[in-house]
Amino acid sequence: MARAQHHGQERxxxxxxxxxxxxxxxxxxxxxxxxxxxxxxxxxSHGAWPAEVHFTRTPVAMRxxxxxxxxxxxxxxxxxxxxxxxxxxxxxxxxxxLMVLFxxxxxxxxxxxxxxxxxxxxxxxxxxxxxxxxxxxxxVPPRQAPQRPVEAPAAVVAPEPEPVPAGPxxxxxxxxxxxxxxxxxxxxxxxxxxFAALRSDKGKRLVQPAxxxxxxxxLVTTADPDTFHQTVGNRAxxxxxxxxxxxxxxxxxxxxxWAPHSGCEDxxxxxxxxxxxxxxxxxxxxxxxxxxDAAETLLRCWLHAAAVDGQPFxxxxxxxxxxxxxxxxxxxxxxxxxxxxxxxxxxxxLHAHTHRRDAAQALVHRALESLNSVHIRDAxxxxxxxxxxxxSFLKDLGTLYVVGEPNEDPRTHPGAMPxxxxxxxxxxxxxxxxxxxxxxxxxxxxxxxxxxxIAALAPIPELPDLLAxxxxxxxxxxxxxxxxxxxxxxxRGPLWHRADARLVLGTQPPALLDEVPDAVRLP
Numbered sequence: 426m427a428r429a430q431h432h433g434q435e436r437x438x439x440x441x442x443x444x445x446x447x448x449x450x451x452x453x454x455x456x457x458x459x460x461x462x463x464x465x466x467x468x469x470s471h472g473a474w475p476a477e478v479h480f481t482r483t484p485v486a487m488r489x490x491x492x493x494x495x496x497x498x499x500x501x502x503x504x505x506x507x508x509x510x511x512x513x514x515x516x517x518x519x520x521x522x523l524m525v526l527f528x529x530x531x532x533x534x535x536x537x538x539x540x541x542x543x544x545x546x547x548x549x550x551x552x553x554x555x556x557x558x559x560x561x562x563x564x565v566p567p568r569q570a571p572q573r574p575v576e577a578p579a580a581v582v583a584p585e586p587e588p589v590p591a592g593p594x595x596x597x598x599x600x601x602x603x604x605x606x607x608x609x610x611x612x613x614x615x616x617x618x619x620f621a622a623l624r625s626d627k628g629k630r631l632v633q634p635a636x637x638x639x640x641x642x643x644l645v646t647t648a649d650p651d652t653f654h655q656t657v658g659n660r661a662x663x664x665x666x667x668x669x670x671x672x673x674x675x676x677x678x679x680x681x682x683w684a685p686h687s688g689c690e691d692x693x694x695x696x697x698x699x700x701x702x703x704x705x706x707x708x709x710x711x712x713x714x715x716x717x718d719a720a721e722t723l724l725r726c727w728l729h730a731a732a733v734d735g736q737p738f739x740x741x742x743x744x745x746x747x748x749x750x751x752x753x754x755x756x757x758x759x760x761x762x763x764x765x766x767x768x769x770x771x772x773x774x775l776h777a778h779t780h781r782r783d784a785a786q787a788l789v790h791r792a793l794e795s796l797n798s799v800h801i802r803d804a805x806x807x808x809x810x811x812x813x814x815x816x817s818f819l820k821d822l823g824t825l826y827v828v829g830e831p832n833e834d835p836r837t838h839p840g841a842m843p844x845x846x847x848x849x850x851x852x853x854x855x856x857x858x859x860x861x862x863x864x865x866x867x868x869x870x871x872x873x874x875x876x877x878x879i880a881a882l883a884p885i886p887e888l889p890d891l892l893a894x895x896x897x898x899x900x901x902x903x904x905x906x907x908x909x910x911x912x913x914x915x916x917r918g919p920l921w922h923r924a925d926a927r928l929v930l931g932t933q934p935p936a937l938l939d940e941v942p943d944a945v946r947l948p
Contacts, residue, residue, distance in 0.1 A: 632875055889916055928944060
């Protein structure tokens with residue numbers, strides 16, 4: 426991502442727009458002051474606005490006054506000299522205007538500064554009030570634990586004191602009295618696969634404590650605005666907070682804008698990004714495997730072509746819609762930074778069997794159909810100051826909230842799910858690469874991944890490996906799922922077996938308990 430943004434800045438060199446606008450404003454202001462100064466000085470000396478002193482002639486008069494400051498008649502040559510003021514009076518009025526303008530500017534700046542200070546004080550007071558209101562929530566589990574066992578396992582780290590729960594024993598809530606103290610005071614250190622019922626209050630009991638207890642950077646996926654509002658205040662004290670909310674589901678003044686093809690100049694990045702974008706719409710039937718491979722080839726080539734040529738992401742959407750498809754082939758063939766051989770791969774798919782090509786192109790277009798929405802298209806078009814620098818995000822202990830609407834049928838109507846999946850996958854892959862480059866082979870401090878309702882929001886293809894290796898790599902993970910069927914629908918296997926621990930929250934059907942016999946039950 427950093428390379429893509431740096432490359433874009435090189436292409437956009439030149440005089441800054443702000444400097445050009447500032448020079449134009451200064452020249453316009455001086456022109457108005459010279460014109461009004463001449464007119465008002467004429468009013469003072471002769472009682473009337475000088476004839477033939479028009480605004481359109483002011484630039485010529487200014488040029489003359491720069492060379493001859495005392496020759497007012499020569500500066501306004503078409504005007505009758507007897508109606509013009511003397512040079513002393515003109516310059517006095519002109520300087521007086523400058524002084525008045527300066528005083529007004531200082532006054533306005535002072536008013537703006539005081540207003541901002543008042544607003545900042547109000548925001549600080551509101552934040553303190555909100556934190557004070559949230560203070561009692563932390564000790565709630567210890568206070569209720571002796572009365573109601575339902576509050577004993579208040580968050581996901583509770584199973585750590587029970588290394589190997591047997592099948593029958595696991596059916597009981599064995600977290601014990603140690604559950605509340607561990608869960609509210611410690612961060613995640615392992616990987617967890619959690620099956621949570623819809624009315625299980627998973628946000629307060631699992632997701633929010635996991636976010637609040639994290640000492641390092643955090644990636645959160647959520648469809649619940651309360652998760653954002655209840656945790657953003659504390660996380661903002663540790664580091665920068667980014668919110669990727671293309672559908673505008675939470676109330677926040679600033680939202681992250683991220684181009685899904687950023688960083689795709691790098692060939693491995695283009696491959697993994699295309700896979701992540703298409704993963705939510707991957708067909709179930711094995712006979713569609715060849716078509717899906719063709720769709721991945723199309724998308725990775727288009728992502729790579731748009732990235733190396735500095736095209737916006739909406740150009741990929743146009744190519745997927747069948748518009749100017751040969752432009753991408755030309756870019757991959759002629760651009761010096763394009764990957765070798767990719768133009769031939771793209772051309773072979775575009776000229777392959779018509780049915781397979783059309784089906785592959787339709788699959789890519791369906792994955793990107795959310796770009797027809799103005800909000801989502803804007804979220805994929807970052808400006809110079811926008812975007813997510815992952816290196817600084819991890820070093821500065823940042824927090825990234827990825828917010829979306831749950832989608833149980835992405836193969837038909839994916840919505841923004843492919844974009845959310847691509848961003849989460851990008852952050853996870855970057856964290857894994859940084860861990861691999863470190864001397865210890867893990868992130869320090871670890872990056873906590875709180876993936877609430879991950880299958881319905883952003884089903885990343887890396888999740889099975891993440892659950893298996895996250896602990897060793899410094900990527901502790903909490904993956905909240907609804908059911909084994911939902912998990913198999915995306916990952917085609919029992920990925921929960923790869924996690925360090927399995928939890929069941931709330932009332933679940935007996936079939937689920939039979940399928941996950943070693944899970945720790947949290948009532």
